[in-house]
Amino acid sequence: MLRALLFLALAGCGTLIGIEDEQPLACQSLSVIDNTGTTVNVTPAFSSTQTNYQATVDNATTSVQVAIACSDADAAITANGTAVSNGRSGPITMQGDVVVIQLAVTAGTTPPAPSQSYQVTVSKAAPRVP
Numbered sequence: 283m284l285r286a287l288l289f290l291a292l293a294g295c296g297t298l299i300g301i302e303d304e305q306p307l308a309c310q311s312l313s314v315i316d317n318t319g320t321t322v323n324v325t326p327a328f329s330s331t332q333t334n335y336q337a338t339v340d341n342a343t344t345s346v347q348v349a350i351a352c353s354d355a356d357a358a359i360t361a362n363g364t365a366v367s368n369g370r371s372g373p374i375t376m377q378g379d380v381v382v383i384q385l386a387v388t389a390g391t392t393p394p395a396p397s398q399s400y401q402v403t404v405s406k407a408a409p410r411v412p
Contacts, residue, residue, distance in 0.1 A: 307330075307352070307354060307357070307387065307388075307389040307396040307397065307398055308330050308352065308353045308354075309328075309330045309350055309351060309352040309353070309387060309398070309400075310328075310330070310351045310352070310353065311328055311349070311350065311351045312324050312328045312335065312348070312349070312350050312351075312385075312400065312402070313328075313337075313348070313349045314337040314339065314346050314347070314348055314349075314402065314404055315346065315347045315348075315349055315370075316339045316340060316343045316345075316346055317343055317344050317345045317346070317373065318340075318343075320339075320340075321349075322337045322338065322339055323337070324336065324337045324402060325337070330398065333398075333399060333400050333401060334400075334401050334403075335400065335401070335402045335403070336402070336403050336404075336405065337402060337403075337404045337405070338404075338405050338406070338407050339376075339404060339405070339406055339407065340406070340407055341406045341407050341408065341409045341410070343376055343406060344375065344376055345373040345374060345375050345376055346373070346374050346376060346381065346383075346404050347370055347371050347372065347373055347374065348361050348366070348370070348371045348374070348383055348385060348402060349369055349370045349371075350366065350369055350370075350385060350387070350400075351369050352369070352387055354389050354390055354391075355390070356389075356390020356391075357387055357388060357389055357390050358387075358388045358390065359385065359386070359387050359388075360385070360386045361374065361383055361384070361385055362374065362383055362384055363384075366385075371383075376404070376406065379405060379406045380403060380404065380405045380406070381403075381404050382401060382402070382403050382404075383401070383402045383403075383404065384399065384400075384401055385399065385400040385401070385402065386398075386399050387399070387400070
């Protein structure tokens, strides 16, 4: 009986110290925000299993940010190699008419942590003709 209780006690410790801390990596939303604060939805509609997206912003846009929401509060997220804070990247300059943003999401679990990459191609809309 003592062995059974000891085994149960030790089996439960793995979760407490992170040995069995394997949660699936899932993100719920992804969007682009232009320098005026306008949110632009990505296409196709976001799905955590889809990896390539497009977004079109106004022709006058000078920078964009990417907003991503993931279920793992401890996930490490980068946009073009720069850390994302609170699910939102810093401003990314629109140099020309197109910018490609590489997002990397790594779960905050014990190694090997699951990871997922996304690519968002942001294009400026054609200029408006008066």
